[in-house]
Amino acid sequence: MLVNKKIEPLTPWRWRFVFRRYWTLCKVAFQERMEYRWNVLFYAMLALLPVMVGIYLWTTIFNNRNDPQAVKYITTYYLVAGFLGWRIAQYQWTIMFEIREGRMATGLLRPMSYPAKTFWFEVGGRTWSTIITIPVFVLAAIFLGENFRTPENGWIWLLVLLSFMLAYVLNFFITASLGLLTVWQNQPEGFFALYGFGSGALGGTMVPLALMPGGIGDILQWLPFAYIYSLPARIFLGISAEQLAQGLAVQVVWLVIAALFFKWMWQKAIKGFEVYEG
Amino acid sequence: MKTIIETQDLTRIFRTYKKREGLKGSVIGLFKREYTEKKAAYDLNFKIEEGEIVAFLGPNGAGKTTTLKMLSGLLHPSGGDAQVLGYRPWKREYAFLKQVSLVMGQRNQLWWDLPAIESFNLQRDIYEVPNEAYRKRLDELVELLDLSKILNTAVRKLSLGERMKCEMVAALLHRPKVLLLDEPTIGLDVVMQKKIRNFIKDYNREHGATILLTSHYMEDVAALAKRALVINFGRPVYEGSLEALTEKYAPNKLLVVSFMRTVESAELASIGQVISNESGVIRIQVPRATVAERASVLFNRFPVADLSIEEPQLDDIIHDLFTDTSHNQGEKIIETAQPRDQLAGIA
Amino acid sequence: MRVIKRYVKLYGSFVRINLMREMEARGNFVASCLVILCFPMFSLIFVGAIFSQTKNLNGWSVNQYLVLVGSYMIVSSLVFTIFFKNVFELPEYIRKGQLDFILLKPVNNQFFVSARYVSFGEMMQGIPGAVLIFVGISGGNLSIDWWRWLLYPVFVVCGVIIAYSTWFIMTIPCIWWIKMDFAEFFFNLFDLGRYHPDMFGGFAKTILTFVIPFGVVAATPADLLLNRLGWLSAIWALVLAGGLLYISHRFWKFAQTRYFGASS
Numbered sequence: 001m002l003v004n005k006k007i008e009p010l011t012p013w014r015w016r017f018v019f020r021r022y023w024t025l026c027k028v029a030f031q032e033r034m035e036y037r038w039n040v041l042f043y044a045m046l047a048l049l050p051v052m053v054g055i056y057l058w059t060t061i062f063n064n065r066n067d068p069q070a071v072k073y074i075t076t077y078y079l080v081a082g083f084l085g086w087r088i089a090q091y092q093w094t095i096m097f098e099i100r101e102g103r104m105a106t107g108l109l110r111p112m113s114y115p116a117k118t119f120w121f122e123v124g125g126r127t128w129s130t131i132i133t134i135p136v137f138v139l140a141a142i143f144l145g146e147n148f149r150t151p152e153n154g155w156i157w158l159l160v161l162l163s164f165m166l167a168y169v170l171n172f173f174i175t176a177s178l179g180l181l182t183v184w185q186n187q188p189e190g191f192f193a194l195y196g197f198g199s200g201a202l203g204g205t206m207v208p209l210a211l212m213p214g215g216i217g218d219i220l221q222w223l224p225f226a227y228i229y230s231l232p233a234r235i236f237l238g239i240s241a242e243q244l245a246q247g248l249a250v251q252v253v254w255l256v257i258a259a260l261f262f263k264w265m266w267q268k269a270i271k272g273f274e275v276y277e278g
Numbered sequence: 279m280k281t282i283i284e285t286q287d288l289t290r291i292f293r294t295y296k297k298r299e300g301l302k303g304s305v306i307g308l309f310k311r312e313y314t315e316k317k318a319a320y321d322l323n324f325k326i327e328e329g330e331i332v333a334f335l336g337p338n339g340a341g342k343t344t345t346l347k348m349l350s351g352l353l354h355p356s357g358g359d360a361q362v363l364g365y366r367p368w369k370r371e372y373a374f375l376k377q378v379s380l381v382m383g384q385r386n387q388l389w390w391d392l393p394a395i396e397s398f399n400l401q402r403d404i405y406e407v408p409n410e411a412y413r414k415r416l417d418e419l420v421e422l423l424d425l426s427k428i429l430n431t432a433v434r435k436l437s438l439g440e441r442m443k444c445e446m447v448a449a450l451l452h453r454p455k456v457l458l459l460d461e462p463t464i465g466l467d468v469v470m471q472k473k474i475r476n477f478i479k480d481y482n483r484e485h486g487a488t489i490l491l492t493s494h495y496m497e498d499v500a501a502l503a504k505r506a507l508v509i510n511f512g513r514p515v516y517e518g519s520l521e522a523l524t525e526k527y528a529p530n531k532l533l534v535v536s537f538m539r540t541v542e543s544a545e546l547a548s549i550g551q552v553i554s555n556e557s558g559v560i561r562i563q564v565p566r567a568t569v570a571e572r573a574s575v576l577f578n579r580f581p582v583a584d585l586s587i588e589e590p591q592l593d594d595i596i597h598d599l600f601t602d603t604s605h606n607q608g609e610k611i612i613e614t615a616q617p618r619d620q621l622a623g624i625a
Numbered sequence: 626m627r628v629i630k631r632y633v634k635l636y637g638s639f640v641r642i643n644l645m646r647e648m649e650a651r652g653n654f655v656a657s658c659l660v661i662l663c664f665p666m667f668s669l670i671f672v673g674a675i676f677s678q679t680k681n682l683n684g685w686s687v688n689q690y691l692v693l694v695g696s697y698m699i700v701s702s703l704v705f706t707i708f709f710k711n712v713f714e715l716p717e718y719i720r721k722g723q724l725d726f727i728l729l730k731p732v733n734n735q736f737f738v739s740a741r742y743v744s745f746g747e748m749m750q751g752i753p754g755a756v757l758i759f760v761g762i763s764g765g766n767l768s769i770d771w772w773r774w775l776l777y778p779v780f781v782v783c784g785v786i787i788a789y790s791t792w793f794i795m796t797i798p799c800i801w802w803i804k805m806d807f808a809e810f811f812f813n814l815f816d817l818g819r820y821h822p823d824m825f826g827g828f829a830k831t832i833l834t835f836v837i838p839f840g841v842v843a844a845t846p847a848d849l850l851l852n853r854l855g856w857l858s859a860i861w862a863l864v865l866a867g868g869l870l871y872i873s874h875r876f877w878k879f880a881q882t883r884y885f886g887a888s889s
Contacts, residue, residue, distance in 0.1 A: 046813040053817070056825060061679045187653040190660040190746070201667045213673030352725050354882060372731040380729055387726040389642065391649050396642055403638040404730055404737075406631070432649070 021112060026124030044133035048140055051082035054206070055144070073237060075147040077208055081233035083137045084164055085205040087130055088171050088228060089122045092192045095179025099273075108270070115266060119172055151236055159244065163232040166251050171228045173258035174199075180269040203229030224254040282456060282488045283326040283349060287358035290319045290344050290512075318344040319512045322358070326490065328455075331482055333503035334492040341512040342492035343460055349490065350380040350458050362456060376405060379454035381445055383461035386433075393430045394444040398451060405452035412451065419447045422477055439470035446477065457481075459491035463498055475501045527595045531569050532588040533562040538581040549576055635732065636740060643743035657746035665753040668694055668819065683824045688765030689851055691757045696850075697818050697843035698754025700784040702747055704815075708789050710742035716799035728881065735877045739793060758850075769850055777846050780859070783866040784842035788815060790869035791838060797873075797880045818843040838865050 055078045062070040095118065098104040107114045141148045151157065178195055181188050200206065203225030209217035220226055231247050239247070295311045319341035326332050334342040347353040349360060351367035351374070360367065365374035388397040402412045420426055423443045428436055433444065442462070449457070459478070463471040479502060482489055493499060499506055499520065506523065508516040516523060533550065536559050543552040543560070549572050550564035564572050569587060576582060647654045672694060676687040685693075715738060718724055727734050762769065792811045814837055822833040822840040833840025845862040848854035 042810060046810050049813050050816065053820065056829070057675060057682065060683060061675070064679065185653075187650065187657070190657040194660045194663055198663065198667065201670070206667060207671055207674040211674050211678065212670060213677045216670070347725070350729060352728055370728065375729055375731040378729070380725070382725070385722070385725075387723070389646065391646050392642065396645060400638055400642055403635055404732055406731075 022116065022120045025117060025120050026127070029121045029124030030128045040129045040132050041136070043129070044136040047082065047086040047133075048136065050206075051078050052140070054078045054082075058211075059147070072147050072149045074208070075144055076149045076237055077233050079137065079141060079144065079148065080160075080236045081205050081208075081230055084160075084167075084232050085200055085203070085229045087126065087164075088168055089126055089175075090192075090196045091118065091122065091172055091175040092179035092181075092188075092195065094118060094122060095176055096182045096188065096192065099179075099182045105273070108273075115176060115262070118176070149237065151238060156235060156238065160232050160236045163235050163248060163251065166248070166255055167228040167232060170224060170251065170255045170258055171199075173255070173262040174224065174228075177258070177262045177265040180265050183269045183272045199225045200229055202226075204233075205229050222250075224258065227251040227254055280328045281325050282328045282330075283324075283360070283362050283490065285322050285324055285349075285358065285360040288319060288322040288345070288348060288355050288360050289317070289357035290341075290348060290353060291356040292316045292318050317512045319348070319509070320357070322509075322514055324507060324514070324517060326488060328488055329482065329486045330505065331478070331489045331491070331503050333499040333506045334490065334509060335494065335499060335506050336492075336509040336515075337494060340509045342509055344512075345509070346380070346458050346460050346490065346492055350378060351375070352380075376452060377455045378458070379449040379452070379456070380458045381449045381460065381462060383442070383459075383464040386441065386445065388433045388441070388444055388448060390434045391432055394425075394433055394436075394447070395429045397433070397444075397448055401448050401451050407452055411453075415451055415453065416447070419450060422480060423447065423473075439466050439473075442466060442470070442474065443477075446474070450481070453485065453487075455487055457487050457489045459489065461493055462491060463493065463495055471495070471497065472501075478502055524589065524595060527598065528589070529566055530563045531566055533564055533569070533573060533576065534586045534588055535560050535562065535576065535580075535582060536584045538583045541580060545580075632733070632736060635736075639741050640743055644745065647745050654746060657744075658749050661746055661749040662753070665698060665750060665757075668698070685821065685824060686765060688761040688767065691761030691764070692767075692850055693821055693843060693847040694819060695754045695757030695759075695761060696781070696847040698750045698757065700781055700788065700818065700843050700846070701815070702749070702751035702754060703781070703785045704788045704792075705747035705750070706744055707785070708739055708792065709747060710744050711739045712789070712792050712796050714742075715796050719800055734881075735793075735874060739789070762850075767851065769852075773849055773852075776849055780846035780849055780862060783862045784818075784846060786866040786870055787838050787842050787862070788818075790866075790873040793873045794869070794876055797876055800880050800883065815839050815842075821847070834861070838869070841865060 055075050058074045058078075059071050062068075062074065095104070098107065098118065104114065107117065110117075151160075175195070178188075178192065181191075185191075202220050202223060204220075209220050209226060209230060211217070212220065227247070227250060231251060235244060235247070293313050293315055295313045322345060334345065336342050344353065348355050349362055349367055351370045354368045363374060363377055365371055367374065367378075388394055389400070398416060401407075402409075407415075420429065423446065425440075425443055425447065428440050428444075433441060436444065446462075462478070463474055466474065475498060478489060478491070481487060489502075491498065491502065503520070505519055506516070507514060508523075516527075532553065540558075541560065543555050546552055546560065546562055550562040553561040553563050555561075562572075573585065573587070576585070672687070672690060675682060676690070680686070682690065724738075727737050730737060761767070792815075795811055816839075817833060817837065818839045820833075820840070821844045822830040823844075825833065830840075841858075841862050845854065845858060848858065
């Protein structure tokens, strides 16, 4: 059987179309999210709740100990980690719905990388909700007044953004792999919810890893969750260049591992998919 | 004969808003929205007697499902009135609901992971059907629909046709007096369609249930309904029996002829209007009254190999009926900010 | 009376059919039980973290706090066992137009919509909940009058009704706004039940007791056991339960008159 083995190289000319394709996708997603109007704002205020509760409780504890530095640290940490952690997308749900509603099946037939499409679509949508909700968190920061520590130097903001982007992509690979389990498991919701909540908790959004009882925090430091949820916040609060380098490096390492794992899962899923659909 | 269903100027209007194109449109949409009114059904007036089978015909979006939903009690009408079994359907009184059943094609109310029999048992509990009566009805329906083998198979494993049959059983366990069927044969293969049709006919004959069905399949209507109500753009376009419909809108019959030699259409001009001339088969349109006479002329003058006389397709008649309507869809565009006007209607 | 009997019997049918449904997929059932057992773990980490840094949190000792968290878990397990699959999936149901069938059944459709699915796996949370309560009681050497144990279920049920009614009320608007994602609202808010309004300052306390009633949900039964329950609070819990349930009923009826049904 003669198969046309010649693959079209991705020339710069074609790049424009690829880029435009994903840009349009982002725009469409953005528009679609705009339809949501008010509930995004409510969403933000609710995301603030556990943050405020945490801040309140720990502030009480540290105030009793007369430790204003700790108060500042914990306040800023919770707000930043809470905000960024909330902006991290849980793709396992997206993928689950796409598989369940047959959209993945049709998506596979399009001349577009399906994982990339899913990734960018969510990014587009989230950009809108992020824009809407930044003011809410800014207001919260102002409300917290002097307890909220802003970074001394402008570069830190950029580094935080960089780390956040890496964290986002890292989480994408992990959660998308998770989402693919839907191909074999028809009721994965419980597990997905556990991951959604648990990864955040184990990553430091519920309690900073340093404060975890029994020294669990030390073990959790090496898991990818810490690099998704707490590293950007720690950078915001200021860490040494050494820790920064180490942090980013480990983040990248985990990203690569997760990407490879996703690739492997994707291959398996496509095969499993054909069996399932048939 | 008792009037079971009666409507008076029944009307239903939907309000939707038009999204403007592009990003700019979305932003504008945050502040100002333009609403459109769609008259899904209006000024419907009809009466249905006990034990009748009546069909609602119309193209997609004509308003058949909307009408059915109003009669079953799912939708409040925007205007007009209706009574079914002496109740106003949309009040959804339990006494009414226990005598009515709505089955929608391709929509499922059975529990997906469990065998159909479990869903049936639950129906029994919901409708409070006494055990003995339940057993009897279940056996009867299972036999009529030939379901004994699949009763204990999980619903998700059944084919569409089998699921449809189970849906019908679930709908009939409480012996409703009125059965509303929305596109019951849609998506089914020809054999299954015929089985469902026969079942409906038998059930109507056995139990005298009044049946109202919507369809855009002609065979459904021809096989089941004596009376048809044709709807288009929400308005009734024709009401009456199918024979009358045929006579009124199809004054011609078709002579389908094949000859032993090639015959040009022009030669047949005196017989009647040639509709088509393909692969040796010629269709000639001829006024009803003159069929016998023209056929014999045909035989005398041409070497006829084969001849048959056909009724025009019901499909074509209906199609003409649909496309003939020159009504506007009746869309009105109204700006928001004011609360919607209520048409004179029922609370 | 006859009506109550009918609904109890009908609920029995629901329990039966759901048991069958869950047993069909045994793997799933076991998996979900295990998953649900994991969630309390995080609560424990949180409690451990806080109390490793302090002995007394705004007047609460660790043992008392365990009683609170345990009560929360018990209420939570009931709320989710009975209502989770129903209320959570309601928006999807409405979106797919499946609600039509339910509206035409000769049964109170709020009951039907809210109760027909039972998620047995969620009951798992009740076990660690009960354990924590007993650990808290024995650890703190708290003595509890026997009659408090009798009243305890009453206030647990109140908490369940408050949680359900509020959740249901929050879900109903999805009939108008098709793509609502209120579930996350609810979970975040319900989570506040882990804390006691007394732990916070005046303003937050007011909000948690009166505006977002979840502060009352677990706090009331826990307070009962810990001898912290004032008359007013007890009555407030009962009033909230009845009132919210009634509001959910009226709101639901209102929503039905506006329900458009799915377009073909």
